[in-house]
Amino acid sequence: MVTCTCTGCALLCEDIDVIIENNRVKEVKNACRRGAARIRGCVNRLEPSVNKKQADIDTSIKKAAEILKNARSPMLFGWGNSTCEAQVKGIELAKRLNAIIDDNSSFCQGLLIERILKKKFRTCSLEDIRNRADVLIYWGSDAQDSQPRHLSRFSYFPRGEHRQHGYEEDRTAAVIDVRESSTAKICKGHFYRIPTGGDRELILALMDALSGKVPKYDKRVLELAGIMKKAECGAIFAGIGLTYSIKDDPDILVALADKLPNFNIMPMVGHYNMRGFNENLFKETGFVNRIRFEGRPVHNDGYAVVEALRQKSIDALLVIGSDPLSSLPGSIVSHLADIPVICIDPCVTLTSRIAAVTIPCAVSGVESGGSAVRMDGRVVELPGIIENNHLSDQEIMTGLMEAL
Amino acid sequence: MPTVMELYQLLPKTNCKKCGESTCMAFAVALLSRKKNIQECPPVLEGKFKEQKDKLESLLLPAAGAEETGLIVHPELCTGCGNCVVACPVDVANDPKGAGIGGAPTNDKVIFRVLDGKVVASNIKECRRFGMNRVLCYACIDPCPTGAIEFV
Numbered sequence: 001m002v003t004c005t006c007t008g009c010a011l012l013c014e015d016i017d018v019i020i021e022n023n024r025v026k027e028v029k030n031a032c033r034r035g036a037a038r039i040r041g042c043v044n045r046l047e048p049s050v051n052k053k054q055a056d057i058d059t060s061i062k063k064a065a066e067i068l069k070n071a072r073s074p075m076l077f078g079w080g081n082s083t084c085e086a087q088v089k090g091i092e093l094a095k096r097l098n099a100i101i102d103d104n105s106s107f108c109q110g111l112l113i114e115r116i117l118k119k120k121f122r123t124c125s126l127e128d129i130r131n132r133a134d135v136l137i138y139w140g141s142d143a144q145d146s147q148p149r150h151l152s153r154f155s156y157f158p159r160g161e162h163r164q165h166g167y168e169e170d171r172t173a174a175v176i177d178v179r180e181s182s183t184a185k186i187c188k189g190h191f192y193r194i195p196t197g198g199d200r201e202l203i204l205a206l207m208d209a210l211s212g213k214v215p216k217y218d219k220r221v222l223e224l225a226g227i228m229k230k231a232e233c234g235a236i237f238a239g240i241g242l243t244y245s246i247k248d249d250p251d252i253l254v255a256l257a258d259k260l261p262n263f264n265i266m267p268m269v270g271h272y273n274m275r276g277f278n279e280n281l282f283k284e285t286g287f288v289n290r291i292r293f294e295g296r297p298v299h300n301d302g303y304a305v306v307e308a309l310r311q312k313s314i315d316a317l318l319v320i321g322s323d324p325l326s327s328l329p330g331s332i333v334s335h336l337a338d339i340p341v342i343c344i345d346p347c348v349t350l351t352s353r354i355a356a357v358t359i360p361c362a363v364s365g366v367e368s369g370g371s372a373v374r375m376d377g378r379v380v381e382l383p384g385i386i387e388n389n390h391l392s393d394q395e396i397m398t399g400l401m402e403a404l
Numbered sequence: 405m406p407t408v409m410e411l412y413q414l415l416p417k418t419n420c421k422k423c424g425e426s427t428c429m430a431f432a433v434a435l436l437s438r439k440k441n442i443q444e445c446p447p448v449l450e451g452k453f454k455e456q457k458d459k460l461e462s463l464l465l466p467a468a469g470a471e472e473t474g475l476i477v478h479p480e481l482c483t484g485c486g487n488c489v490v491a492c493p494v495d496v497a498n499d500p501k502g503a504g505i506g507g508a509p510t511n512d513k514v515i516f517r518v519l520d521g522k523v524v525a526s527n528i529k530e531c532r533r534f535g536m537n538r539v540l541c542y543a544c545i546d547p548c549p550t551g552a553i554e555f556v
Binding site for chain 2: 027028029030031033034035036144148149151152153157158160166
């Protein structure tokens with residue numbers, strides 16, 4: 001039995017025990033269903049191919065390098081499911097190619113992570129939440145389904161150093177959402193349903209209520225403001241629902257955080273190392289995503305994957321550890337039919353089926369090691385637990401650099 | 405799970421006492437709590453009650469795999485989140501540094517553990533619903549949003 005770190009979501013659970021027999025996973029202990037499936041690996045393993053014909057991996061890498069070299073405006077996209085080491089190499093590759101580099105955070109939590117890295121919000125570690133937090137607000141986030149062990153491992157249920165009675169007496173959890181999610185079913189008494197896109201109005205009403213004014217809003221907002229005011233250590237888990245709703249004016253959340261001195265904001269990151277990519281790119285360029293290297297890094301919203309595909313401004317796309325064909329709207333991804341796509345992934349995906357070049361890689365955290373950044377910013381080491389012949393993302397990036 | 409009335413409606417309702425219970429209603433209660441089984445009702449085994457007998461068997465089928473305390477985990481509904489592992493007061497008492505603080509269980513005394521993404525119950529005699537001083541505990545049912553844990 002070996003202990004491994006789960007890379008199913010950004011919680012990076014380090015207490016997973018895996019029984020390996022004949023170099024295959026026999027049993028996974030303590031991981032949620034999502035994590036167990038990730039550790040067990042793919043049902044359909046990706047094979048190396050060039051123009052939909054099977055090829056060896058070196059030919060695939062050489063062909064990928066050729067496509068990227070000949071492109072005038074290539075884009076490197078994905079990165080959320082790669083280790084930090086592979087991401088650093090990827091940024092180097094983008095520099096060398098004068099390419100656009102972007103990740104899933106450009107249509108996910110990039111807005112909030114950028115503000116956290118610029119220290120506009122107070123934030124804390126998940127261990128702090130377990131040990132101290134008494135008020136938890138899941139806002140536009142269904143942690144129970146997206147990060148299944150969030151409530152049991154860190155936020156609501158566990159007993160902490162200063163919260164010995166756990167959820168029974170010491171913690172209050174509230175959910176603000178447009179639907180009764182699984183998390184809302186757990187926090188029955190404190191579910192606040194809002195209309196789609198109504199987050200801004202609720203923030204304004206909460207700010208009024210916290211300042212002692214009577215808000216022109218449902219009276220229950222006073223009850224919520226009362227809970228938040230009394231908090232000794234609170235946390236707002238900002239989900240993608242909140243981020244999408246306030247994307248035109250994200251600083252309104254900064255204003256709310258300023259009114260709540262005891263509260264921390266934590267963006268609920270989905271992909272296991274999305275925050276790692278944001279931190280690595282931020283260190284290099286001062287921005288978390290949407291960068292083009294033209295001798296120097298240039299940040300522009302037109303370099304977001306969604307905008308670039310809509311405007312058809314790219315002529316080659318390298319996708320690593322992501323599946324834009326299934327996660328982006330059909331009208332936007334239609335451009336992928338006109339340009340060469342290079343897909344690096346352990347498994348067959350919709351994107352790999354239309355890709356000109358496919359390069360299979362190892363499942364990071366299981367078949368290859370490295371490091372990753374948890375949703376709260378803590379660096380976690382990932383030990384590889386299964387020996388295999390697949391190249392890691394980092395080795396593929398090195399191969400591409402050499403081929404260039 | 406079926407209700408007592410649903411089971412009662414399918415019994416002969418003759419209060420023949422052949423099963424040892426004083427009424428068919430009492431037998432229905434005993435059926436539901438798994439103290440008696442359908443074979444102990446001689447009239448229902450007769451040919452004319454065949455349809456009712458089949459219905460009773462299909463109604464009681466979900467309870468067949470229940471533990472001694474009546475605990476059933478529905479693996480198809482379980483997401484392996486581990487809320488029940490951490491919320492169970494017995495797990496907290498028996499493993500305060502593991503399951504109690506949200507981590508993986510560190511010993512074998514816990515009732516719930518997650519295997520292959522699904523909860524499995526063991527040490528069922530430790531459950532607060534078991535034994536002479538049993539209490540009607542809901543600690544593992546309430547935190548489960550999918551209804552994967554049930555007591556019958």
